[in-house]
Amino acid sequence: MHLQFRPKDSSTYTTVVAVKSSSTGTPRATVKAVKDGYWRWNFTGTTTTGPAKATGDYVDVRP
Known part of the structure; x- marks a missing residue:
């Protein structure tokens, strides 16, 4: 599973981090x-x- 980001003036997502799900299937990432x-x-x-x-x-x- 990948967490992806797209700037507001773009149409392209970029992967920020790839994560594995927990044993319950819940992905978690902190950015x-x-x-x-x-x-x-x-x-x-x-x-x-x-x-x-x-x-x-x-x-x-x-800010």
Whole structure:
């Protein structure tokens, strides 16, 4: 599973960190947002589960 970021003036997501899920299937990552943009989870899939991309959530970084 990948945590991805897209700046507000871009259409391209970039992977910030790749994480493994916990034993309960919950992904967890801690990153610091330094500029406005969209964050999403991207699951590339497995042999038994298809891929999935979350809708991006907008984060407005304030000074």
